[in-house]
Amino acid sequence: MADEQITTIGRCHVCKRTFGFTPARVMKVTMDPVTNLPLGMTVAGTFREPTPEAVARSVEEPVCADCVDRAKEFKEAMDAPPLRFETWRAERPDRGD
Numbered sequence: 001m002a003d004e005q006i007t008t009i010g011r012c013h014v015c016k017r018t019f020g021f022t023p024a025r026v027m028k029v030t031m032d033p034v035t036n037l038p039l040g041m042t043v044a045g046t047f048r049e050p051t052p053e054a055v056a057r058s059v060e061e062p063v064c065a066d067c068v069d070r071a072k073e074f075k076e077a078m079d080a081p082p083l084r085f086e087t088w089r090a091e092r093p094d095r096g097d
């Protein structure tokens, strides 16, 4: 098990910081080097089925733990039910009826 812990040095795709990681355990994002966007992602930010050519040329880029944490926090904030409840209340002001 311990012989799997080979650490390598790479650059985080998100923040461009150089960091050490274990290739077998690091979070990676699959990028299309031609568009410089995650595989299947369009410039408009929507997702579409990647072409076989895009899949063939795609590369996996490592993402550092800080950026993974930030992505998780962002996702949690987006999913948080209290936020949706506040939005719902704001859209329906109390008119006292």
Ligand SMILES: [Zn+2]
Residues within 6 Å of the ligand: 012, 013, 014, 015, 016, 017, 063, 064, 065, 066, 067
């Ligand atoms: Zn990073």
